[in-house]
Amino acid sequence: MKQGNVTSEKEAIAVIINHVINMALLFLGILAIVFGAGAVNKEIEDGTIRIALSKSVTRLEYFLGKFLAQGLVLFLAIILTSAVTVTGLKWVGVGVGKIFTDVVLLNLLLLLVMLEFIAIGYIMSAFIRSSGTSLGVALAVFFVIYLVIPAYVDYKIYVANEKMPREELGKIKEEYYTKYLFFSPVAQLEVITDSTMKEVTKRVVSSHGVYESISYEYVGLWNAMKTRAVNVMLMLAMTLVYLGIATWRFLRMDLR
Protein backbone atom coordinates (compact mmCIF):
# COMPACT_ATOMS: atom_id res chain seq x y z
CA MET A 1 0.00 0.00 0.00
CA LYS A 2 1.27 3.45 -0.88
CA GLN A 3 2.10 5.68 2.01
CA GLY A 4 2.48 9.38 2.45
CA ASN A 5 1.86 12.13 4.92
CA VAL A 6 -1.47 11.89 6.62
CA THR A 7 -3.35 14.87 5.33
CA SER A 8 -6.95 13.70 5.36
CA GLU A 9 -9.31 11.41 7.22
CA LYS A 10 -9.31 9.00 4.28
CA GLU A 11 -5.55 8.80 4.33
CA ALA A 12 -5.66 8.19 8.08
CA ILE A 13 -7.94 5.22 7.43
CA ALA A 14 -5.56 3.92 4.79
CA VAL A 15 -2.48 4.24 7.00
CA ILE A 16 -4.05 2.50 9.99
CA ILE A 17 -5.51 -0.28 7.86
CA ASN A 18 -2.14 -0.68 6.20
CA HIS A 19 -0.36 -1.15 9.53
CA VAL A 20 -2.97 -3.60 10.78
CA ILE A 21 -2.78 -5.61 7.55
CA ASN A 22 0.99 -5.86 7.81
CA MET A 23 0.85 -7.00 11.41
CA ALA A 24 -1.97 -9.45 10.69
CA LEU A 25 -0.18 -10.85 7.65
CA LEU A 26 3.02 -11.45 9.55
CA PHE A 27 1.67 -12.93 12.78
CA LEU A 28 -1.51 -14.60 11.55
CA GLY A 29 0.31 -15.75 8.43
CA ILE A 30 2.90 -17.53 10.52
CA LEU A 31 0.14 -18.98 12.69
CA ALA A 32 -1.75 -20.17 9.60
CA ILE A 33 1.20 -21.92 7.99
CA VAL A 34 2.19 -23.47 11.34
CA PHE A 35 -1.39 -24.73 11.79
CA GLY A 36 -1.26 -26.31 8.38
CA ALA A 37 2.24 -27.74 8.72
CA GLY A 38 1.24 -29.96 11.64
CA ALA A 39 -2.27 -30.80 10.53
CA VAL A 40 -1.61 -34.33 9.29
CA ASN A 41 1.87 -35.49 10.31
CA LYS A 42 1.52 -34.40 13.95
CA GLU A 43 -1.74 -36.34 14.19
CA ILE A 44 -0.05 -39.37 12.66
CA GLU A 45 2.75 -39.10 15.23
CA ASP A 46 0.24 -38.80 18.09
CA GLY A 47 -2.00 -41.53 16.70
CA THR A 48 -5.09 -39.33 16.96
CA ILE A 49 -5.68 -39.58 13.21
CA ARG A 50 -5.95 -43.37 13.49
CA ILE A 51 -8.64 -42.97 16.13
CA ALA A 52 -10.52 -40.33 14.15
CA LEU A 53 -10.40 -42.21 10.85
CA SER A 54 -11.36 -45.53 12.38
CA LYS A 55 -14.79 -43.96 12.89
CA SER A 56 -17.41 -43.67 10.18
CA VAL A 57 -15.93 -40.65 8.42
CA THR A 58 -14.21 -40.54 5.04
CA ARG A 59 -10.70 -39.21 4.61
CA LEU A 60 -12.01 -36.32 2.55
CA GLU A 61 -14.55 -35.32 5.20
CA TYR A 62 -11.88 -35.44 7.87
CA PHE A 63 -9.37 -33.43 5.85
CA LEU A 64 -11.72 -30.69 4.68
CA GLY A 65 -13.39 -30.54 8.10
CA LYS A 66 -10.02 -29.94 9.71
CA PHE A 67 -9.12 -27.31 7.12
CA LEU A 68 -12.35 -25.42 7.66
CA ALA A 69 -12.05 -25.66 11.45
CA GLN A 70 -8.55 -24.17 11.33
CA GLY A 71 -9.80 -21.49 8.95
CA LEU A 72 -12.54 -20.65 11.44
CA VAL A 73 -10.04 -20.30 14.28
CA LEU A 74 -7.98 -17.91 12.18
CA PHE A 75 -11.08 -16.01 11.14
CA LEU A 76 -11.79 -15.36 14.81
CA ALA A 77 -8.23 -14.05 15.16
CA ILE A 78 -8.79 -11.81 12.14
CA ILE A 79 -12.01 -10.46 13.66
CA LEU A 80 -10.02 -9.66 16.79
CA THR A 81 -7.50 -7.83 14.61
CA SER A 82 -10.36 -5.89 13.05
CA ALA A 83 -11.52 -4.84 16.47
CA VAL A 84 -8.05 -3.37 16.98
CA THR A 85 -8.32 -1.57 13.62
CA VAL A 86 -11.71 -0.10 14.47
CA THR A 87 -10.42 1.02 17.87
CA GLY A 88 -7.44 2.67 16.18
CA LEU A 89 -9.67 4.46 13.71
CA LYS A 90 -11.99 5.62 16.48
CA TRP A 91 -8.93 6.91 18.29
CA VAL A 92 -8.07 9.15 15.34
CA GLY A 93 -11.68 10.25 15.22
CA VAL A 94 -13.03 8.22 12.31
CA GLY A 95 -16.57 6.90 12.71
CA VAL A 96 -16.96 3.12 12.42
CA GLY A 97 -20.00 3.44 10.17
CA LYS A 98 -17.88 4.92 7.38
CA ILE A 99 -15.56 1.95 7.16
CA PHE A 100 -17.85 -0.92 8.10
CA THR A 101 -18.01 -2.38 4.56
CA ASP A 102 -14.24 -2.10 4.19
CA VAL A 103 -13.63 -3.83 7.51
CA VAL A 104 -15.86 -6.74 6.45
CA LEU A 105 -14.20 -6.98 3.04
CA LEU A 106 -10.75 -6.73 4.55
CA ASN A 107 -11.61 -9.53 6.96
CA LEU A 108 -12.71 -11.71 4.10
CA LEU A 109 -9.56 -10.96 2.11
CA LEU A 110 -7.38 -11.70 5.11
CA LEU A 111 -9.29 -14.93 5.64
CA LEU A 112 -8.55 -15.89 2.05
CA VAL A 113 -4.86 -15.15 2.58
CA MET A 114 -4.85 -17.27 5.74
CA LEU A 115 -6.68 -20.13 4.04
CA GLU A 116 -4.03 -20.04 1.31
CA PHE A 117 -1.26 -20.18 3.93
CA ILE A 118 -3.01 -23.05 5.76
CA ALA A 119 -3.25 -24.89 2.44
CA ILE A 120 0.48 -24.33 1.79
CA GLY A 121 1.13 -25.73 5.29
CA TYR A 122 -1.08 -28.74 4.47
CA ILE A 123 1.16 -29.57 1.53
CA MET A 124 4.18 -29.68 3.87
CA SER A 125 2.21 -31.73 6.37
CA ALA A 126 1.09 -34.26 3.79
CA PHE A 127 4.49 -34.69 2.14
CA ILE A 128 6.87 -34.50 5.13
CA ARG A 129 6.56 -37.28 7.73
CA SER A 130 8.15 -35.47 10.66
CA SER A 131 6.10 -32.62 12.11
CA GLY A 132 9.26 -30.88 13.35
CA THR A 133 10.87 -30.87 9.90
CA SER A 134 7.63 -29.83 8.28
CA LEU A 135 7.30 -26.90 10.70
CA GLY A 136 10.82 -25.71 9.88
CA VAL A 137 10.25 -26.01 6.15
CA ALA A 138 6.90 -24.22 6.42
CA LEU A 139 8.43 -21.28 8.27
CA ALA A 140 11.22 -21.05 5.70
CA VAL A 141 8.66 -21.15 2.88
CA PHE A 142 6.63 -18.45 4.64
CA PHE A 143 9.57 -16.06 4.81
CA VAL A 144 10.53 -16.81 1.22
CA ILE A 145 6.98 -16.07 0.07
CA TYR A 146 6.47 -13.13 2.43
CA LEU A 147 9.85 -11.41 2.14
CA VAL A 148 12.50 -12.88 -0.12
CA ILE A 149 10.72 -13.34 -3.45
CA PRO A 150 8.72 -10.07 -3.25
CA ALA A 151 11.96 -8.21 -2.40
CA TYR A 152 13.67 -9.82 -5.39
CA VAL A 153 10.77 -8.93 -7.71
CA ASP A 154 10.79 -5.35 -6.35
CA TYR A 155 14.53 -5.16 -7.08
CA LYS A 156 13.97 -6.43 -10.62
CA ILE A 157 11.20 -3.89 -11.17
CA TYR A 158 13.44 -1.09 -9.96
CA VAL A 159 16.45 -2.18 -12.03
CA ALA A 160 14.42 -2.65 -15.20
CA ASN A 161 12.51 0.59 -14.85
CA GLU A 162 14.89 2.92 -13.05
CA LYS A 163 14.00 6.01 -15.01
CA MET A 164 10.28 5.44 -15.17
CA PRO A 165 7.96 7.97 -13.46
CA ARG A 166 6.54 6.86 -10.11
CA GLU A 167 2.94 6.44 -11.31
CA GLU A 168 4.09 4.15 -14.14
CA LEU A 169 6.20 2.14 -11.75
CA GLY A 170 3.06 1.37 -9.72
CA LYS A 171 1.39 -0.13 -12.76
CA ILE A 172 4.46 -2.21 -13.58
CA LYS A 173 4.53 -3.49 -10.01
CA GLU A 174 0.91 -4.62 -10.28
CA GLU A 175 1.75 -6.41 -13.50
CA TYR A 176 4.88 -8.08 -12.12
CA TYR A 177 3.18 -9.10 -8.87
CA THR A 178 0.26 -10.60 -10.76
CA LYS A 179 2.47 -12.42 -13.26
CA TYR A 180 5.43 -13.56 -11.17
CA LEU A 181 4.03 -13.69 -7.65
CA PHE A 182 0.73 -15.36 -8.47
CA PHE A 183 1.55 -18.06 -5.89
CA SER A 184 1.96 -15.55 -3.05
CA PRO A 185 -1.22 -14.48 -1.22
CA VAL A 186 0.65 -11.59 0.39
CA ALA A 187 1.67 -10.14 -2.99
CA GLN A 188 -1.86 -10.45 -4.36
CA LEU A 189 -3.31 -8.75 -1.30
CA GLU A 190 -0.77 -5.97 -1.66
CA VAL A 191 -1.84 -5.37 -5.26
CA ILE A 192 -5.48 -5.15 -4.16
CA THR A 193 -4.83 -2.86 -1.20
CA ASP A 194 -2.55 -0.66 -3.33
CA SER A 195 -5.53 -0.09 -5.58
CA THR A 196 -7.52 1.37 -2.70
CA MET A 197 -5.48 4.55 -3.19
CA LYS A 198 -6.07 6.58 -6.29
CA GLU A 199 -3.57 9.22 -7.30
CA VAL A 200 -5.09 12.70 -7.64
CA THR A 201 -3.16 15.52 -9.33
CA LYS A 202 -4.27 19.06 -8.57
CA ARG A 203 -3.12 22.34 -10.05
CA VAL A 204 -2.26 24.69 -7.25
CA VAL A 205 -1.96 28.41 -7.81
CA SER A 206 0.05 30.28 -5.21
CA SER A 207 1.98 33.51 -4.90
CA HIS A 208 5.06 31.59 -6.01
CA GLY A 209 3.44 30.40 -9.17
CA VAL A 210 1.42 27.42 -10.45
CA TYR A 211 2.47 23.87 -9.63
CA GLU A 212 1.02 20.31 -9.55
CA SER A 213 0.22 18.73 -6.21
CA ILE A 214 -0.04 14.96 -6.09
CA SER A 215 -2.10 13.34 -3.35
CA TYR A 216 -3.80 10.00 -2.83
CA GLU A 217 -7.48 9.42 -2.43
CA TYR A 218 -8.94 6.38 -0.74
CA VAL A 219 -11.46 4.75 -3.09
CA GLY A 220 -12.49 1.89 -0.85
CA LEU A 221 -11.77 -1.82 -0.83
CA TRP A 222 -14.79 -2.83 -2.86
CA ASN A 223 -13.69 -0.63 -5.78
CA ALA A 224 -10.14 -1.95 -5.45
CA MET A 225 -11.39 -5.54 -5.55
CA LYS A 226 -13.43 -4.79 -8.64
CA THR A 227 -10.41 -3.20 -10.32
CA ARG A 228 -8.12 -6.04 -9.30
CA ALA A 229 -10.61 -8.91 -9.65
CA VAL A 230 -7.92 -10.99 -11.32
CA ASN A 231 -5.84 -10.89 -8.11
CA VAL A 232 -8.83 -11.91 -5.98
CA MET A 233 -9.42 -14.79 -8.37
CA LEU A 234 -5.75 -15.73 -8.23
CA MET A 235 -5.93 -15.97 -4.44
CA LEU A 236 -9.01 -18.16 -4.65
CA ALA A 237 -7.57 -20.33 -7.39
CA MET A 238 -4.20 -20.82 -5.70
CA THR A 239 -5.91 -21.74 -2.41
CA LEU A 240 -7.79 -24.44 -4.29
CA VAL A 241 -4.63 -25.58 -6.09
CA TYR A 242 -2.63 -25.86 -2.83
CA LEU A 243 -5.51 -27.58 -1.09
CA GLY A 244 -5.98 -29.88 -4.06
CA ILE A 245 -2.33 -30.98 -3.99
CA ALA A 246 -2.47 -31.62 -0.24
CA THR A 247 -5.79 -33.48 -0.53
CA TRP A 248 -4.53 -35.60 -3.42
CA ARG A 249 -1.59 -36.68 -1.28
CA PHE A 250 -3.64 -37.22 1.90
CA LEU A 251 -6.15 -39.46 0.15
CA ARG A 252 -3.29 -41.76 -0.89
CA MET A 253 -1.00 -41.77 2.10
CA ASP A 254 -0.46 -44.54 4.61
CA LEU A 255 -1.45 -43.29 8.05
CA ARG A 256 0.88 -45.38 10.16
Add this chain to the structure above:
Amino acid sequence: MITVENLVKVYKDVRALDGLNLSIPDGVVYGFLGPNGAGKSTTILSLLGLIFPQEGRINLFGEEVFRDGKFDESKLVKAKARIGYMPEHATLWEFLTPLQTLNVIGKAFGMPKTERERRAEEILKLVNLWEVKNKKVGKFSKGMRQRLLLAQALINDPKLLILDEPMTGLDPKGIAEFKEIIREQRKAGKTIFFSSHILAHVEEVCDTVGVIVKGKLILEDSIENIKREFLRKAGYTIIIETNRPVNWSSAEWNVTPLGENRYRVVAPDDIREELHDFVASQGAKILTMQVKEPSLEEIFLNLVK
Protein backbone atom coordinates in the same frame (compact mmCIF):
# COMPACT_ATOMS: atom_id res chain seq x y z
CA MET B 1 -17.02 -61.27 9.92
CA ILE B 2 -13.49 -60.63 8.59
CA THR B 3 -12.09 -62.29 5.50
CA VAL B 4 -8.72 -61.34 4.13
CA GLU B 5 -7.43 -62.91 0.94
CA ASN B 6 -3.93 -62.76 -0.39
CA LEU B 7 -3.21 -59.34 1.11
CA VAL B 8 0.10 -57.79 0.08
CA LYS B 9 1.63 -54.64 1.50
CA VAL B 10 5.13 -53.54 0.60
CA TYR B 11 6.86 -50.60 2.30
CA LYS B 12 9.73 -49.58 0.05
CA ASP B 13 11.74 -52.83 0.12
CA VAL B 14 10.01 -54.51 3.07
CA ARG B 15 7.20 -56.96 2.37
CA ALA B 16 5.10 -56.31 5.49
CA LEU B 17 2.19 -58.49 4.34
CA ASP B 18 3.05 -61.31 2.01
CA GLY B 19 -0.18 -62.81 0.72
CA LEU B 20 -1.96 -62.84 4.07
CA ASN B 21 -5.10 -64.95 4.37
CA LEU B 22 -7.35 -64.61 7.36
CA SER B 23 -10.85 -65.72 8.20
CA ILE B 24 -12.50 -64.73 11.45
CA PRO B 25 -16.04 -65.93 12.12
CA ASP B 26 -18.70 -64.11 14.19
CA GLY B 27 -18.56 -64.16 17.95
CA VAL B 28 -15.01 -65.38 18.53
CA VAL B 29 -12.15 -63.81 20.41
CA TYR B 30 -9.33 -64.08 17.91
CA GLY B 31 -5.78 -63.72 19.18
CA PHE B 32 -3.44 -62.34 16.55
CA LEU B 33 0.10 -63.25 17.52
CA GLY B 34 3.43 -62.44 16.01
CA PRO B 35 6.86 -61.08 16.81
CA ASN B 36 7.66 -57.41 16.34
CA GLY B 37 7.52 -56.42 12.68
CA ALA B 38 5.55 -59.53 11.69
CA GLY B 39 2.74 -57.46 10.17
CA LYS B 40 0.16 -57.37 12.98
CA SER B 41 -0.41 -53.60 13.00
CA THR B 42 -0.17 -53.44 9.20
CA THR B 43 -3.01 -55.98 9.02
CA ILE B 44 -5.16 -53.96 11.42
CA LEU B 45 -4.47 -50.66 9.67
CA SER B 46 -5.38 -52.31 6.36
CA LEU B 47 -8.69 -53.53 7.76
CA LEU B 48 -9.56 -49.97 8.74
CA GLY B 49 -8.46 -48.39 5.46
CA LEU B 50 -5.67 -46.45 7.17
CA ILE B 51 -3.03 -47.87 4.86
CA PHE B 52 -3.26 -49.02 1.28
CA PRO B 53 -2.22 -52.59 0.54
CA GLN B 54 -1.10 -53.19 -3.03
CA GLU B 55 -2.96 -56.45 -3.64
CA GLY B 56 -5.62 -58.71 -2.21
CA ARG B 57 -9.15 -58.49 -0.88
CA ILE B 58 -10.73 -57.49 2.42
CA ASN B 59 -14.26 -58.44 3.33
CA LEU B 60 -15.94 -56.95 6.39
CA PHE B 61 -19.43 -57.96 7.52
CA GLY B 62 -19.94 -59.66 4.17
CA GLU B 63 -19.07 -56.55 2.12
CA GLU B 64 -15.98 -56.31 -0.04
CA VAL B 65 -14.36 -53.09 1.19
CA PHE B 66 -11.01 -53.54 -0.57
CA ARG B 67 -9.95 -55.14 -3.80
CA ASP B 68 -6.67 -54.91 -5.71
CA GLY B 69 -5.34 -51.65 -4.36
CA LYS B 70 -8.63 -49.78 -3.96
CA PHE B 71 -10.97 -49.25 -1.05
CA ASP B 72 -14.69 -48.88 -1.60
CA GLU B 73 -15.06 -45.76 0.55
CA SER B 74 -18.83 -45.97 1.11
CA LYS B 75 -18.71 -49.66 2.09
CA LEU B 76 -15.72 -48.99 4.31
CA VAL B 77 -17.47 -46.14 6.13
CA LYS B 78 -20.53 -48.37 6.68
CA ALA B 79 -18.30 -51.14 8.01
CA LYS B 80 -16.39 -48.77 10.30
CA ALA B 81 -19.67 -47.72 11.91
CA ARG B 82 -19.81 -51.26 13.34
CA ILE B 83 -16.17 -51.43 14.40
CA GLY B 84 -14.51 -50.29 17.60
CA TYR B 85 -10.75 -49.81 17.32
CA MET B 86 -8.23 -49.39 20.09
CA PRO B 87 -4.82 -48.46 18.62
CA GLU B 88 -1.51 -49.48 20.10
CA HIS B 89 0.26 -46.12 20.31
CA ALA B 90 -2.11 -43.22 20.53
CA THR B 91 -2.57 -40.16 22.63
CA LEU B 92 -6.07 -38.89 22.94
CA TRP B 93 -6.79 -35.17 22.84
CA GLU B 94 -5.07 -33.98 26.01
CA PHE B 95 -7.20 -30.87 26.49
CA LEU B 96 -10.48 -32.81 26.55
CA THR B 97 -12.08 -34.67 29.44
CA PRO B 98 -13.24 -38.31 29.04
CA LEU B 99 -16.85 -37.12 28.68
CA GLN B 100 -15.88 -34.61 25.99
CA THR B 101 -13.72 -37.20 24.20
CA LEU B 102 -16.56 -39.70 24.03
CA ASN B 103 -18.94 -36.94 22.99
CA VAL B 104 -16.68 -35.95 20.06
CA ILE B 105 -16.27 -39.57 18.99
CA GLY B 106 -19.98 -40.28 19.38
CA LYS B 107 -20.66 -37.32 17.09
CA ALA B 108 -18.32 -38.81 14.49
CA PHE B 109 -20.59 -41.86 14.50
CA GLY B 110 -23.64 -39.64 14.11
CA MET B 111 -25.08 -40.70 17.47
CA PRO B 112 -27.85 -38.45 18.87
CA LYS B 113 -27.01 -36.39 21.97
CA THR B 114 -29.09 -38.42 24.45
CA GLU B 115 -27.64 -41.67 23.10
CA ARG B 116 -24.10 -40.27 23.35
CA GLU B 117 -24.64 -39.23 26.96
CA ARG B 118 -26.18 -42.56 27.91
CA ARG B 119 -23.41 -44.59 26.24
CA ALA B 120 -20.66 -42.37 27.65
CA GLU B 121 -21.91 -42.91 31.20
CA GLU B 122 -22.30 -46.65 30.66
CA ILE B 123 -18.84 -47.06 29.12
CA LEU B 124 -16.98 -44.81 31.53
CA LYS B 125 -18.48 -46.80 34.42
CA LEU B 126 -17.45 -50.03 32.68
CA VAL B 127 -13.82 -48.94 32.35
CA ASN B 128 -13.75 -47.32 35.81
CA LEU B 129 -13.30 -43.75 34.61
CA TRP B 130 -16.66 -42.34 35.69
CA GLU B 131 -15.12 -40.78 38.80
CA VAL B 132 -12.70 -38.77 36.64
CA LYS B 133 -15.13 -37.99 33.83
CA ASN B 134 -14.43 -34.26 34.06
CA LYS B 135 -10.66 -34.44 34.48
CA LYS B 136 -8.43 -33.41 31.55
CA VAL B 137 -6.90 -36.40 29.72
CA GLY B 138 -3.52 -34.62 29.86
CA LYS B 139 -3.42 -35.39 33.60
CA PHE B 140 -4.17 -39.10 33.17
CA SER B 141 -1.79 -41.96 33.98
CA LYS B 142 -0.82 -44.47 31.30
CA GLY B 143 -3.34 -47.01 32.62
CA MET B 144 -6.17 -44.46 32.63
CA ARG B 145 -5.33 -43.47 29.07
CA GLN B 146 -5.47 -47.13 28.00
CA ARG B 147 -8.87 -47.47 29.61
CA LEU B 148 -10.10 -44.35 27.83
CA LEU B 149 -8.78 -45.74 24.56
CA LEU B 150 -10.87 -48.82 25.19
CA ALA B 151 -13.87 -46.66 26.10
CA GLN B 152 -13.70 -44.74 22.82
CA ALA B 153 -13.60 -48.07 20.99
CA LEU B 154 -16.80 -49.17 22.72
CA ILE B 155 -18.84 -45.98 22.40
CA ASN B 156 -20.68 -47.09 19.23
CA ASP B 157 -21.52 -50.53 20.67
CA PRO B 158 -19.47 -52.20 17.92
CA LYS B 159 -20.07 -55.67 16.52
CA LEU B 160 -16.34 -56.05 15.92
CA LEU B 161 -13.75 -54.88 18.40
CA ILE B 162 -10.19 -54.52 17.12
CA LEU B 163 -7.64 -54.25 19.91
CA ASP B 164 -4.00 -53.62 19.06
CA GLU B 165 -1.73 -54.55 22.00
CA PRO B 166 -4.43 -53.38 24.41
CA MET B 167 -2.81 -54.31 27.71
CA THR B 168 0.49 -52.55 27.18
CA GLY B 169 1.20 -50.30 30.14
CA LEU B 170 -1.49 -51.70 32.41
CA ASP B 171 -0.71 -52.81 35.97
CA PRO B 172 -1.80 -56.33 37.07
CA LYS B 173 -5.09 -55.03 38.46
CA GLY B 174 -5.73 -53.14 35.23
CA ILE B 175 -4.93 -56.26 33.19
CA ALA B 176 -7.35 -58.35 35.23
CA GLU B 177 -10.10 -55.73 34.78
CA PHE B 178 -9.33 -55.51 31.09
CA LYS B 179 -9.63 -59.27 30.62
CA GLU B 180 -12.93 -59.18 32.45
CA ILE B 181 -14.20 -56.50 30.07
CA ILE B 182 -13.15 -58.61 27.09
CA ARG B 183 -14.98 -61.62 28.53
CA GLU B 184 -18.10 -59.49 29.04
CA GLN B 185 -17.90 -58.23 25.47
CA ARG B 186 -17.63 -61.79 24.23
CA LYS B 187 -20.68 -62.74 26.27
CA ALA B 188 -22.48 -59.82 24.62
CA GLY B 189 -21.82 -61.56 21.29
CA LYS B 190 -19.08 -59.32 19.95
CA THR B 191 -16.28 -60.52 17.76
CA ILE B 192 -12.92 -59.49 19.15
CA PHE B 193 -9.73 -59.28 17.12
CA PHE B 194 -6.96 -59.09 19.65
CA SER B 195 -3.39 -58.43 18.61
CA SER B 196 -0.73 -59.01 21.20
CA HIS B 197 2.76 -60.27 21.79
CA ILE B 198 1.97 -61.08 25.44
CA LEU B 199 1.05 -64.70 24.99
CA ALA B 200 -0.35 -65.29 28.46
CA HIS B 201 -3.05 -62.69 27.76
CA VAL B 202 -3.98 -64.28 24.48
CA GLU B 203 -4.07 -67.75 25.99
CA GLU B 204 -6.47 -66.63 28.71
CA VAL B 205 -9.02 -64.74 26.69
CA CYS B 206 -8.89 -66.01 23.11
CA ASP B 207 -10.77 -68.90 21.50
CA THR B 208 -8.74 -68.98 18.34
CA VAL B 209 -5.21 -67.93 17.63
CA GLY B 210 -3.54 -66.88 14.39
CA VAL B 211 0.22 -66.59 14.22
CA ILE B 212 1.70 -64.21 11.69
CA VAL B 213 5.38 -64.28 10.80
CA LYS B 214 6.95 -62.16 8.04
CA GLY B 215 3.54 -61.10 6.75
CA LYS B 216 2.14 -64.60 6.43
CA LEU B 217 -0.27 -66.49 8.63
CA ILE B 218 1.64 -69.62 9.52
CA LEU B 219 -0.87 -71.09 11.93
CA GLU B 220 -4.52 -70.62 12.79
CA ASP B 221 -6.50 -72.82 15.13
CA SER B 222 -8.07 -73.08 18.56
CA ILE B 223 -5.57 -72.97 21.41
CA GLU B 224 -6.46 -76.58 22.35
CA ASN B 225 -5.81 -77.84 18.83
CA ILE B 226 -2.59 -75.89 18.57
CA LYS B 227 -1.33 -77.44 21.78
CA ARG B 228 -2.38 -80.90 20.71
CA GLU B 229 -0.65 -80.47 17.37
CA PHE B 230 2.46 -79.13 19.04
CA LEU B 231 2.54 -82.09 21.40
CA ARG B 232 2.11 -84.42 18.47
CA LYS B 233 5.10 -82.91 16.74
CA ALA B 234 7.36 -82.18 19.68
CA GLY B 235 6.32 -85.18 21.76
CA TYR B 236 4.55 -85.56 25.09
CA THR B 237 6.59 -85.04 28.18
CA ILE B 238 5.37 -87.03 31.18
CA ILE B 239 6.99 -86.92 34.59
CA ILE B 240 6.31 -89.95 36.77
CA GLU B 241 7.24 -91.11 40.23
CA THR B 242 7.16 -94.83 41.03
CA ASN B 243 7.24 -96.79 44.27
CA ARG B 244 10.40 -98.68 43.19
CA PRO B 245 13.05 -98.45 40.43
CA VAL B 246 11.98 -99.38 36.90
CA ASN B 247 14.14 -100.90 34.19
CA TRP B 248 13.43 -98.97 31.01
CA SER B 249 15.78 -100.85 28.65
CA SER B 250 12.89 -102.52 26.78
CA ALA B 251 10.84 -99.31 26.51
CA GLU B 252 10.40 -97.60 23.14
CA TRP B 253 10.33 -94.15 24.63
CA ASN B 254 13.03 -91.70 25.54
CA VAL B 255 13.39 -91.86 29.33
CA THR B 256 15.58 -89.70 31.54
CA PRO B 257 15.99 -90.44 35.27
CA LEU B 258 15.38 -87.35 37.39
CA GLY B 259 16.32 -88.64 40.81
CA GLU B 260 15.07 -91.31 43.16
CA ASN B 261 12.32 -93.23 41.30
CA ARG B 262 11.48 -90.14 39.23
CA TYR B 263 11.60 -90.24 35.42
CA ARG B 264 10.93 -87.97 32.45
CA VAL B 265 9.35 -89.90 29.60
CA VAL B 266 9.10 -88.32 26.14
CA ALA B 267 6.88 -90.03 23.58
CA PRO B 268 5.37 -89.07 20.22
CA ASP B 269 1.84 -89.61 21.53
CA ASP B 270 -0.25 -89.63 24.67
CA ILE B 271 1.10 -92.86 26.24
CA ARG B 272 -0.29 -92.55 29.76
CA GLU B 273 -2.13 -95.89 29.61
CA GLU B 274 0.81 -97.71 28.05
CA LEU B 275 3.04 -96.21 30.70
CA HIS B 276 0.85 -97.63 33.49
CA ASP B 277 0.96 -101.06 31.85
CA PHE B 278 4.74 -100.91 31.34
CA VAL B 279 5.45 -99.91 34.96
CA ALA B 280 3.02 -102.60 36.20
CA SER B 281 4.79 -105.21 34.06
CA GLN B 282 7.94 -104.35 36.03
CA GLY B 283 6.09 -105.03 39.29
CA ALA B 284 6.08 -101.34 40.16
CA LYS B 285 3.38 -98.73 40.63
CA ILE B 286 3.06 -95.16 39.48
CA LEU B 287 2.60 -92.87 42.50
CA THR B 288 2.35 -89.55 40.64
CA MET B 289 2.07 -88.65 36.99
CA GLN B 290 2.31 -85.21 35.48
CA VAL B 291 1.83 -84.39 31.82
CA LYS B 292 3.86 -81.30 31.07
CA GLU B 293 1.72 -79.10 28.81
CA PRO B 294 3.58 -76.68 26.60
CA SER B 295 2.77 -73.03 27.14
CA LEU B 296 1.67 -70.96 24.19
CA GLU B 297 4.95 -69.14 24.58
CA GLU B 298 6.92 -72.35 23.95
CA ILE B 299 4.79 -73.14 20.92
CA PHE B 300 5.11 -69.59 19.64
CA LEU B 301 8.87 -69.54 20.03
CA ASN B 302 9.07 -72.88 18.29
CA LEU B 303 6.96 -71.63 15.40
CA VAL B 304 8.85 -68.39 15.02
CA LYS B 305 12.15 -70.28 14.97
